[in-house]
Amino acid sequence: MNHSQHHELSTLIPVTTTKRTQQLGQTTCPYCGVGCGVDVIRQQDGRNASLKSVAGTPEHPANFGRLCIKGTNLLQTNGAENRLLSPSVAGKNVSWDTATGLVAEKIKDVIAKHGPEAVAFYVSGQLLTEDYYVANKLMKGYIGSANIDTNSRLCMSSAVAAYKRAFGEDLVPCSYNDLEHTDLLVLVGSNAAWTHPVLFQRMERAKLRNPDLNVVLIDPRATDSSTLADLHLPLKPGTDAALFNGLLHFLVTQGHTDNTFIADSTNGFEAAVENASVWSTAAVANYCDLPEASVIQFYTMFAKKTTAITFFSMGINQSTTGVDKGNAIINCHLASGKIGKPGSGPFSITGQPNAMGGREVGGLANMLAAHMDIDNAEHRKNVQTFWQSPVMAERQGLKAVDMFERMAAGDIKFVWIMATNPVVSMPNRPQIEAALEKCETVVVSDIVANTDTLAFADIVLPATGWSEKDGTVTNSERRISRQRGLLPAPGEARHDWQIICDVAGKMGFADSFSYAHVSEIFDEHTRLTTYKNHGERALNLCGLSGMTVSEYDRLSPTQWPVADATCQGTERLFSDGKFFTADRRANFIAIQPAAPAQLTCEAFPFVLNSGRLRDQWHTMTRTGKAAKLFRHTAQATLAMHPDDAEKLSLKEGDLAALSAASSGGMTTILPVTLETRQRKGEVFAPIHWSKAWGSHCQIGALFNGANDEISGQPELKHAAVAIQPAAFTTGGQIAVRNSALLSQLTDVADYWVKIPAEHCESAQVASYAKAEDLLQKWQSVLPENCIMLTRQQDDKASAVILQNEILAAVVWTDSNAQAMPLEWLDSLFATSADLPDATLAALLRGQPDEAYLLGPQICSCFNVRQKTINDAIEAGAATVDALGDQLQCGTNCGSCRSELKRMIDQQADARVLLHSIDEGALS
Incomplete structure (x- = not known):
């Protein structure tokens, strides 16, 4: 029996025995950094396997059986439709041997002509740790460049740099259990209610169990997380460092510092305090645009509570001074001694499922594997010796923004993009597109057949996705969990690590990349964490080394460090007051607050904030498959204060056009949502939609690529934009049974955005044409065997299209069109029977049944x-x-x-x- 066969049998537990065998498989959710365990019932019917149901794993310590709406609908996003199934070159299907041979040839050719620095990998927190490991090994130890970076740069790199400055290593000190043992929970730049719902439910339960628990929300927006808060501080965007400098000053002047801990376990206290000394409560209130009484209330809570957790996320990290903001938070925990004990610590929450696992194996341009330092000659020698590699990168590589800038300049000749969609997710979309156009060879490994990035690919490689991928991930509390393969790969898709190893072999490195099973990669990773590690690095997986394939298959969720075979993991770090700096003392960092880089001006007077929604994920390559996940929010909108909208003559539902100095002529158009919880002069838009979903969905074009000089993390929470009404003549809505009919949208309308349902697909459209002309354009692209029933009244026109007497499409056009309830339309397309005349008339009039007029x-x-x-x-x-x-x-x-x-x-x-x-x- 080979390894893969053994693996498949050992990870599935039979729960029934009939003609159709059902088995329980346990894996990990592929979405956010919470790392929820997932129980999957797999049904085997002869040679065919399918997944029948999902539920949270009751015993998994990250979620104890809970799943959010995205996790609950994993099976609805797991279908074979729109999957990449074959390798291709220049749009033509080829064999794997041809594809990987060409990739290897292109890399070698670029190195020969331009050197290794002309090669780059851009990878993803969606990769498993083992995928990340071999990609990093190939790039740094065999190609000889550190030009491997990841979309985790957009997520966690500022927190990582802050931790390294303070603690000497990339270490999240807390555990999820700490959320249930704290007296004060401070949510900073985190809408956990939507972005990490399972953890938010643990917070809610903790507050119910402990009436003395106070929750403070620090966020310019009154998000849904404010429902848990005793105090909300709607500070001016970008002023967080001043707020926490003020807290440090307050702790010192009011006598709430832990002087023994400071003396025994820290450095740099005096300099940090001196920088904070100008931040009185009055100065903070003025700078942050907050009532001074609210500032004092927060400071007093933090000072007097025995324990405190500061739970921070993208609102801190995605900033040109994100590292300083993270250290300003850490300074307050060090000064008060609220660290290394239950219920206390600075807790950065991760956005992606394996951002931490990628960092463990060195998947960023400024680090080595096993938390070793690329700037340290001894560390470079250690990694090269362990790998027995021919070369070793000798300096930091290009971080994400710099990588694409150098690509646009022509310095990067080859890029391999894995499991991510940078044309959508990166800032400065015009430059990203120009970079990929300029690059001589663009290779993309992905699971889906249409993304904005694939349009630029020369070589496309089909990879496996969740339910097929096999390996490990590490969540936000340092917990390693198994993501298990439950289904065979569709078509010719392969695991990312297999693709990378195949390319490495064809470059002449087969002996170092000949892994028979994914567990062998994990074992090599664990051994590297122990290699010449005499306690100076916390990342130590000694206790997980040497596992058999069967033991790897049965690996239970474990928090590192795992320093020896008897260790069951480590819940909390720094309980001994020792850190991982050279002198084992934590470092205070003197912080000088600074304004965001993308400041408003007369031409661009609004601050744009971006972020995630509750039911969608990243660029919707997975969640976009589940119509159910569009019911809460059907399309991207622009949240705006009613007073701002009134000044711009915009009302609820109107289309607004956004532009920025960096948008290069790209205009983003979104419908307006009036929101009193939004600060005046500031707007919010979600990140998920792209040109795959709409004609003008390009949020990334509004951010100019400004980034933190230490971490390289882009400023994605603060852009300066201009807003004006989109001057279309006609609006409209189209719903079709066959989604192929919507392929003509660009020819029919000047603006469109798709909205899927279970039995039909809909699109909101707008045009500079009159209503009747828009209707005629739509009629011109219909199949010939259709019957069109039309109605026209004043500036309104509508049509019902029947094909073989069955409803095929509905069109409404109107100078002030309002969207029809999609659930109503879906119910009508659900039937293949003739519709009554009264229903056809209601469709023409745009009058839905009363039952569907119940709001979102x-x-x-x-x-x-x-x-x-x-x-x-x-x-x-x-x-x-x-x-x-x-x-x-x-x-x-x-x-x-x-x-x-x-x-x-x-x-x-x-x-x-x-x-x-x-x-x-x-x-």
Whole structure:
């Protein structure tokens, strides 16, 4: 029996024995950095295998059985449609031997002509640790360049640099259990309710169990996470460092420092305090645009609580001074001694499933494997000796933004992009496109057949995805978990590590990349963490070395360090007051707050913030397959304060055009959502949509690539933009049974965005043409065997298209078109029977059934809509649990619970306001 056969049998536990065998497979969710365990029922029917259901793994310590809405719908995103199934060169399918041979030839040719620095890999936190390991090994030890960087640069690199400056190593000191043992939880730049829902539910439960737990939200926006907060500080964007410098000053002046810990375990305290000394509460309030009383309230909480966790994320990291902001937070924990003990510490939460695993194996341009330092000659020698490699990168490589800048300049001749979509996710989209156009050879390994980046690929390699990939990931609390292969690879797809090793072999390095099983890569990684590591590096996986294939298959979730075979993992770091600097003392860093780089001006007066939504993931290459995940938010919108919208003559649903100095003529167009929780002068847009989804969905073009000079992390929370109404003549909506009909959208409309449903696909459109002309354009692209029923009234025109008497498409055009409820349309396309005349007439008039006029969906699991929930609240359901008892909302994945709480609070606030108005009238 070969290794792969042994693996497949050893990771699946039979739960029934019938003609169709069902087995339980345990794996890890492929989305955010929480690292939730997932139980999957796999059904084997002869030679055919399929996945039947998913649920959270009850015993997994990251989630204890919980899954968010994205995890709950993993199977809906796992279909074979739109998968890359064969390697191709210049758009033509080729054999694997041809494809990998050409990749190897191109790399060798570039090295021969231009040197190794002309080669680059751009990889991803979606890779497994073993994939990352061999990619890094090939680049740094065999190609001889450090030009391997990752989309984790956009996510965690500022936190990493802050930890390294303070602690000597990339170390997240906390555990998820600390969230349940703290007296103060400070959420900074994190909308955990939407971005990490499973952890947010643990926070909610902790607050219920401990009435003394205070929660502070520090965020310019009143996100759904504010529903848990006792105090919300809506600070001016980019001013976080001043806020935490002020906290350090307050701790010192009010006598709330841990002087023994500072003396015994730290360096640099005096310099940090001196830099913070100008930040009085009044100065902080003025700089951060906050009430001084709120600043004092927060500082007093932090000072007087015995324990505190500062839970920070992209709102801190994605900044030109993200590293300093991270160190400003860490300084406060060091000064107060709130570190290395239960319920305390600076806790950066990861955005991607394996950002930490990638860093463990050196998957960024400025590091070596096993947390060794590329700037350290001894470390370089150690890694080269361990690998027995012919060369070793001698200096830091190009970080993501720099990599694409040098590519655009013509210095990078070959780039291999793995498991990521940089044309969408990187800032400065015009430059990214220009770079890929300029690059002589662009190789893309991916699982999906249409992304914005694939349009630039010369060589395309089909990779495996979740449910097929096999290896390990590391979550935000340093916990290594298995992501297990449960299904065979579709078509000719291969694991990323296999593709990389095949290329390495054809470059002449077969002896060093001949792994028979993925467990051999993991074992090599663990041994490298122990190699010449005499306790100076925390990353030590000694206890996981030497595992058999069977032991690797059965690996339980384990937090590193795992220093010896008897160690079961390490929950919390620094409990002994020792760190991983040369003198084992933590470093205070003197911080000088600085403004964002992309400042507003008269021409670009609005601050644009970007981020994730609740039900979507990155560029939607997976979540975009699940129509259910569009019910909560159907398309990208621009959140704007009503006062700003009024000044621009924009109202709810109007299309707004955004531009920036860096957008290079690219205009982003989004419908407006009025939001009083948004600060005036600031707007918010989600990151997920791209040109694959809409004609003007290009958020990345609005950010200019400004980045932190230490970490290289781009500033993706603060762009300066201009906004004006999009001057279209006609709006409209199209719904079709066959999505192929929407391939003509670019020919029909000047603006469009696709919205999928289960039985149809819809698009919102806009045009400079009149309504009747837009309708005629649409008619011209229809198949010949269609019957079109039309209705025209004033500046409105609509059509119902029948094909063989079955509903094929519906079109509405209107100078002020309002979107029809997609659920209504979906219900009509669900049938293959003739529709009654009354229904056809309702379609032409755009008059949906009453049952579908209940507002946006709030609970995706049970399809509970806004009006239904508001009616229940008005009738007396005053808690989230009461709503769950009555409507089921919030009782499954729990992702909507924070939104339900916000709706309850809004109605309560409205009643208080109405009562005060009534009292005023009576008086």
